[in-house]
Amino acid sequence: MTEAWWKHGVLYEIYTRSFGDANGDGVGDLDGITAHLDHVAWLGVDAIWLTPFYRSPMADFGYDVSDHTDVDPLFGDLGAFDRLITAAHERDLQVVVDYVPNHTSDRHPWFTDSRSSRNSARRDWFFWRDAGRDGGPPNNWISLFGGPAWEWDQETGQYYLHTFLREQPDLNWRNPAVRDAMFDVARFWLDRGVDGFRVDVAGAVMKDPELRDNPLNHGRPWRGMFGAEWEAQDHLHDFAHPDVHRVWRDFRSLVDGYDRRDGRDRVVIGEVPSHDLVQWAAYYGERLDGMHLPFGFHLLRHDWGSGTVGDVVERVEAALPAGAASSWVLGNHDQHRVATAAGPERARAAMMLLLTLRGAPTVYYGDELGMTNVDIPPDRIRDPWERNVPGQGRDAARTPMPWTDGPNGGFCPPGVAPWLPLGRPGLGIDVASQMKDSHSMLALTRRLIEVRRQEPVLRGGAYRALDDLPPGVIAFLREDGGRRVAVALNLGHEAADVPLPGGRVIVSTGLDRDDPVKGSVALAPYEGVVVRLV
Numbered sequence: 001m002t003e004a005w006w007k008h009g010v011l012y013e014i015y016t017r018s019f020g021d022a023n024g025d026g027v028g029d030l031d032g033i034t035a036h037l038d039h040v041a042w043l044g045v046d047a048i049w050l051t052p053f054y055r056s057p058m059a060d061f062g063y064d065v066s067d068h069t070d071v072d073p074l075f076g077d078l079g080a081f082d083r084l085i086t087a088a089h090e091r092d093l094q095v096v097v098d099y100v101p102n103h104t105s106d107r108h109p110w111f112t113d114s115r116s117s118r119n120s121a122r123r124d125w126f127f128w129r130d131a132g133r134d135g136g137p138p139n140n141w142i143s144l145f146g147g148p149a150w151e152w153d154q155e156t157g158q159y160y161l162h163t164f165l166r167e168q169p170d171l172n173w174r175n176p177a178v179r180d181a182m183f184d185v186a187r188f189w190l191d192r193g194v195d196g197f198r199v200d201v202a203g204a205v206m207k208d209p210e211l212r213d214n215p216l217n218h219g220r221p222w223r224g225m226f227g228a229e230w231e232a233q234d235h236l237h238d239f240a241h242p243d244v245h246r247v248w249r250d251f252r253s254l255v256d257g258y259d260r261r262d263g264r265d266r267v268v269i270g271e272v273p274s275h276d277l278v279q280w281a282a283y284y285g286e287r288l289d290g291m292h293l294p295f296g297f298h299l300l301r302h303d304w305g306s307g308t309v310g311d312v313v314e315r316v317e318a319a320l321p322a323g324a325a326s327s328w329v330l331g332n333h334d335q336h337r338v339a340t341a342a343g344p345e346r347a348r349a350a351m352m353l354l355l356t357l358r359g360a361p362t363v364y365y366g367d368e369l370g371m372t373n374v375d376i377p378p379d380r381i382r383d384p385w386e387r388n389v390p391g392q393g394r395d396a397a398r399t400p401m402p403w404t405d406g407p408n409g410g411f412c413p414p415g416v417a418p419w420l421p422l423g424r425p426g427l428g429i430d431v432a433s434q435m436k437d438s439h440s441m442l443a444l445t446r447r448l449i450e451v452r453r454q455e456p457v458l459r460g461g462a463y464r465a466l467d468d469l470p471p472g473v474i475a476f477l478r479e480d481g482g483r484r485v486a487v488a489l490n491l492g493h494e495a496a497d498v499p500l501p502g503g504r505v506i507v508s509t510g511l512d513r514d515d516p517v518k519g520s521v522a523l524a525p526y527e528g529v530v531v532r533l534v
């Protein structure tokens, strides 16, 4: 039996608005993605993850769903989705779609019905509560996008809960009818052929049954990801209720039922909190019957110059349940681009790390080119989070994919304003320029993915950290039986000599080495090598 693809497959995240604009309105769409699937297949990844393309008023750019089983006209229609999935499968690409269970749009019929009267049959599908004793919100919960998590509804005289924007009311998953309706949504997309789900804020769907106040934060290190107001609390009651694991176990058995029927391998990937490794590991389920892959965000917001990347990897390796596959993510549509977070000089080494660690890596579209955050002029800001909490905005990492060095980077027709500005042209950060350069970041990414396929130890092999390394260097072995590959990465700005057993370099970050290694390997600043040991 072959191993399930998701255990070490490379997932490629496509921010649907920003990949390709086929209809020329400045916003990416499904046909635009289909048109660029040859690039994705050429890169060699195993699967694509599409951010939401469902019907939505777009208050949070698709994470406010008003119809879960239809495509927003901005992105196409169900026919366009079917074309995309067929084209992807023809290229051996699995298709993972976003599943947004925690909230809907405030224009979703479920919510408009719930809101219509205190006696609505769907009133309890959302969280409606009377005002607190002081006439204010029922508890101290904070919206992740700033301000209280409760919105007053004048008509029915109660507050409703919204963990994100007021346009994103939270669903009450303790109501079995909600669970059934949302499970039906999953069935709809599974029946249409998807290969899995990326579950949005999977940790938040079960709240404290009494909706108690959150305690103050006594030292939980949120790493500045969410804004000072939100990070001032310990999100014990709104985000970390253990009942959540029951939901994902049931969801997993729904998905497994499809696998059993046709022998295919589908995946459930969770956007889950990763600050506390014990809590994070719990998402795999006690018998690995929960999420296949809780996303591994452990290196997001990491200080790449601190010399502690190796420590983080070690801690995650130690926390990983036996038999579980790990996941690594260095960037996504909510975070700084990795080339900005780690520094452009470390972008290649970061890609080498991502693609040689144990488990399943996620490559964010454009990171294969070394895209950095793009400066967004104030009048072009689109992200509501930036408007509410300046500095938290995500537009800079969501800019259109540059396919060429020409007008609008070939993302949309010349003369059309793309929904967000592209990065500066002429710097070689576009697909066409990098295709012509055999030493480009694109060539490196493709080569690393190819090496993952050629060297089984890079997929299934164990991880063993190497010790006694020069400052700034991380080095580890991937091994399985007699086969061993070493990875050595210099994340520091000084050249370093790294002790390694004998072997030969099979890929270097500059794509310029194949030298033998005898006892040590010399690394320039920010250089990395993969060495096949003899």
Ligand code: NOJ
Pocket (backbone or CB within 6 Å): 060, 063, 100, 164, 200, 201, 271, 333, 334
């Ligand atoms: C996480 C998503 O990745 C983010 O983009 C979104 O704003 C929130 N969840 C709310 O759905």
